[in-house]
Structure formats: structure tokens, C-alpha cells
Amino acid sequence: MTTTWFSGGNFHGQSLAQIMDLVAIAVTDLGSISERRLARLIDPTMSYGLPRNLNAGPQGVNTGYAAVQCSMSALVMENRTLATPGSIDSIPGKGNAEDHVSNSTWCARKARTIVANTEQIVAVELLMAAQALALTAPLAAAHPLGRGTAAALDVIRAAIPPALDGDRRFDTEMATALDLVRSGAIIEAVEATVGPLE
Known part of the structure; x- marks a missing residue:
């Protein structure tokens, strides 16, 4: 006896597509903030009153972090x-056999790009916040940082010194800050100091 099998699955990625769209929207908002x-x-x-563009070099010949x-x-x-x-978009495929296409792969690819972009934005925020703390350190000596903030700053400063002599190549520092964010080193240092972040 011969058995014949026919595929009758209804494989549709709409739920995944919608989830990826929601992830993309939420992470975009995080990056914007x-x-x-x-x-x-x-x-x-x-x-x-921080110096314009967090510039520590001579005014007029240094741009600081403006381009960053x-x-x-x-x-x-x-x-x-x-x-x-x-x-929400669909183009029927396979001679209209697939009358509604979810675009789940495209939604996931877009979300992945947004996450990567936002990791860089957050890394740069950490880099520039560390620069601001370096510029205010003499004035804020009587007001120590919180333990978690100090732990995060220590990790950043172990890899990236403050820019106190004027402009330099910030692209390398941006890449280093991104590596710190992606490695989890900053979060690990903070959690080792103050406990798990909820």
C-alpha cells in the first residue's frame, strides 16, 4: 500500500511580525529618549553650565562632542x-496562493537594526556622561557619585580616558563604548556593587 502525503499547514508569521514591530517601536523610543x-x-x-559640546580644549579650534x-x-x-x-503591509505571492504575506522576516530584520542602532546611542550617552562627570569633577568633589554610578564610570574610564586636552578621534571611543555595552561589563560592575538591577 502506498501512502501519499500532502502538506496542508497554514504557516503564517503574522504574530511574529507584529511582535517584532512592537519591539522596533519600543526600542526606537528608548533610543530617542x-x-x-x-x-x-x-x-x-x-x-x-557644562561647556558647549563638552569641549575641554580651546574654544574656537575644538568642536568637542558636537559631531558625536x-x-x-x-x-x-x-x-x-x-x-x-x-x-500592516502585504503583497500577495505565488499567483495569489499566498493572499496575505506577514512580512515577518522584514519586521525582524528592521527590529535587529534598530536594536543595534540603539545600543550605539546608549553607549554614546554613557561616553558623554562620563565626559561631563570629568569636566565637573573639580566642582563636585564634595558630592561623591552613587556607588552604582561610580562602578559604571570606573569601567568606562578603564577603557576610555576623559577628553581633557581638546578634540581627538571619537569614533574609536564610540566603538569601545559600544563593546562595553554589548559585553555587559558595565551592568555587571553595577550589579556587583549595588545588587541585581530589576
Whole structure:
């Protein structure tokens, strides 16, 4: 006796597509919030008097972290474009045999790019916050950092010295900060000091 099998599965990735779209939207918002905080750091009118662009070198010949912030705002704009839901779009395929296509693969790829972009934005926020702390250290000596913040700063400073002599190549520092974020080294140091983060 011969048995014949026919595939009758209904394989549709709409639920995955919608979840990936939600992840993309949420992480885009996180990146946007982070970038706005670092934008405040370079603006003296919004940073309680920090030097413009966190510049520690001679004014007029150094730009500080201005271009770094611009790069992060570009990633935010890219994220916002990519966060447009893909799960709401459909082009029928296979001669209309697939009358509704979920675009789940595209939604997952977009979400992955947004996560990577946001990791870089958060890493730069940490880098620039460390610079701000270096610039205010003499004035804030009587006000020590919290234990968790100090632990995070120690990890950053072990890999990236403060920029106190003017401009230098910030792309290398941005990459190093990203490595610290992706490795989990900063979170591990903070949790070892203050306990698990909830």
C-alpha cells in the first residue's frame, strides 16, 4: 500500500511580525529618549553650565562632542523610519496562493537594526556622561557619585580616558563604548556593587 502525503499547514508569521514591530517601536523610543539626554549635555543652556559640546580644549579650534551627537541623532532618524510597521503591509505571492504575506522576516530584520542602532546611542550617552562627570569633577568633589554610578564610570574610564586636552578621534571611543555595552561589563560592575538591577 502506498501512502501519499500532502502538506496542508497554514504557516503564517503574522504574530511574529507584529511582535517584532512592537519591539522596533519600543526600542526606537528608548533610543530617542537617550539621544535627547545626550543632546542636553552639549547645550550649556540645558546642562546647567557644562561647556558647549563638552569641549575641554580651546574654544574656537575644538568642536568637542558636537559631531558625536549629530551621528546619534542620525541613528534616531533611521530608527524612526525603520519603526514603521511592516506587519500592516502585504503583497500577495505565488499567483495569489499566498493572499496575505506577514512580512515577518522584514519586521525582524528592521527590529535587529534598530536594536543595534540603539545600543550605539546608549553607549554614546554613557561616553558623554562620563565626559561631563570629568569636566565637573573639580566642582563636585564634595558630592561623591552613587556607588552604582561610580562602578559604571570606573569601567568606562578603564577603557576610555576623559577628553581633557581638546578634540581627538571619537569614533574609536564610540566603538569601545559600544563593546562595553554589548559585553555587559558595565551592568555587571553595577550589579556587583549595588545588587541585581530589576
